[in-house]
Amino acid sequence: MSNILIAGTGPVAVQLAYIFTTERHNQVDMVGRAKYSQRSKRFCQAYHQQQQQLEVTVQNNQHQALSGRFRIHHLYADYGDITQTATMNHYDTLVLACNADAYISVIQQLSQRIIKNLNHIVLVSPTIGSHMIVKQLLVELNKQVEVISFSTYIGDTRVMNETTPNQVMTTGVKKHVYMGSTSNKKESDFMLKMQRLFEDVGVRLIALDTPLFAESRNSSLYVHPPLFMNDFSLDVILNGSDVPVYVYKLFPEGPITMALIHEMRVLWQEITLILEKLNVPSLNLLEFMVKENYPVRNETLSNHEITEFQKLAAIHQEYLLYVRYSAILIDPFSKPDINGKYFDFSAVPFKQIYQNEQGMMQIPRMPYEDYYRTTIIQQIGALVGIETPMINRFLQRYALHISKFVEGHTEFEYSEQFQQQYFEADVDLIKSYLKNVSH
Known part of the structure; x- marks a missing residue:
């Protein structure tokens, strides 16, 4: 350098x-x-x-x-x-x-x-x-x-x-x-x-x-689509909310439900299949969350369940993921105040769409960045022969919410972010790269 x-x-x-x-x-x-x-x-x-x-x-x-x-x-x-x-x-x-x-x-x-x-x-x-x-x-x-x-x-x-x-x-x-x-x-x-x-x-x-x-070692790829590309979150991002709601809180304070956790697990499985096709080791999602992102107390999750997560039944995996998000509603390692209140760790507010300096409506980095990332993963899946129904659902849901908002709010001018995009230039380069590598 x-x-x-x-x-x-x-x-x-x-x-x-x-x-x-x-x-x-x-x-x-x-x-x-x-x-x-x-x-x-x-x-x-x-x-x-x-x-x-x-x-x-x-x-x-x-x-x-x-x-x-x-x-x-x-x-x-x-x-x-x-x-x-x-x-x-x-x-x-x-x-x-x-x-x-x-x-x-x-x-x-x-x-x-x-x-x-x-x-x-x-x-x-x-x-x-x-x-x-x-x-x-x-x-x-x-x-x-x-x-x-x-x-x-x-x-x-x-x-x-x-x-x-x-x-x-x-x-x-x-x-x-x-x-x-x-x-x-x-x-x-x-x-x-x-x-x-x-x-x-x-x-x-x-x-x-x-x-x-x-x-592939970025937890956002696995958790942001379910957290941001659900009906609850997209409605808040586009239309706001009468009361404060937060990204990492359980419903109704936030989007996290058992249905969201189910979608998170299936997304993780689809990405895992794509990575296996590309000869990349799979990711233990729970272990990555707990050991490399935000830890939980030993009393909350056993080390055996964390390390054996990939071998467990689907419903057991979803239970553990829900427990993990419940465990970090507060910072479990913070010091409680005299009323027993711990630091409100999960109180991360949603950012809403906004007008830029040119008066054009913009989508915040989350979920727009996740829309791009998830689309690229979807297209790589198609190129290596892996079906991705859950990824497809996220992207279809996102596009539907965006298009409905634009149709209902003709008073605004919109940036290209509000158009359905397939990022063809990026996908074509990946396609050529994979073709060259396989020969």
Whole structure:
């Protein structure tokens, strides 16, 4: 790593920029979309108004190594500004700190000269198959480029004040994040360098055999579709609610019912069948939830039930998943107050549709990002011969709610997010990639 271009100007990009600048030999640049995004424009303005400084703070003292005030080498307001630079930089690493559905667009906005010189591309928040899309997209321009997929972003970073988006806070950090490379794990010097760099700031990166293996180790892929693509949640996201309701609460305070848990289990099984076709080890969903996301008390679930989860009967699996969500309604490890109240861990409100600066209605990242991810998984299933009736149900339900809302609210202007999408360009690249790999 030496010359690094980070695509994105959001809080994730700022935190990653800080991590990469802790290695003094690295030159780190960032690029935004100020012409098309008011958020990116505000970021660029704040950056220049505050002496071209960026800042990361942390919520918890144990994460102090991730915090600091720093400078990057250069911030480009737009992708076109890079190609117009008189002395164009030679970047060896591109970090895609943007949504997975934007990977094609970002790469296509970069000049061929930049693409041809890249040695590594890092996918920070991919879905299953994202590395195939990127690798196939570059098959003509840079066939040798190494693509590294993270399982997910390292934690939770957010802008605390919209007027200073160059200052962000990391409120939580995962115990570890998985990554996989299109190069052989043992031959990837870049992954070793990444591991050392992130270890220095207290983040453990675990190298897996393939990027597909890493991409499948994201619990959101398995739990977000049932949590967000049900009638209760979609109605709240589109129409609001008279009383506060929350993503992770049991019905009627939230969407979680036994029917939702049933759909979650079936979704997990369908993804498991797809992964088996692609030679990726299956995921023990309950163990992943409890051991790698949010733990529960030993008194709540036995270790035997957790480790043997995949061998249990379907109704037993659903019972355990329901118990798990019941157990984290409160933070079971928080200290109760004098009235016996624990921290209300599950009180995460739904974000609703909103109008952007151009007056166009937008869908929040959840569930739109989940719509993209789930569609890609559905299409991969079709390509490898796996039927996905539950995934189909999620996507049909989502599309029905969106179309009904648009039909009933002709007073609004809508972004393309409100159109039914099949992400054909992404799917065609995956299809070509799988065809080439099989030969």
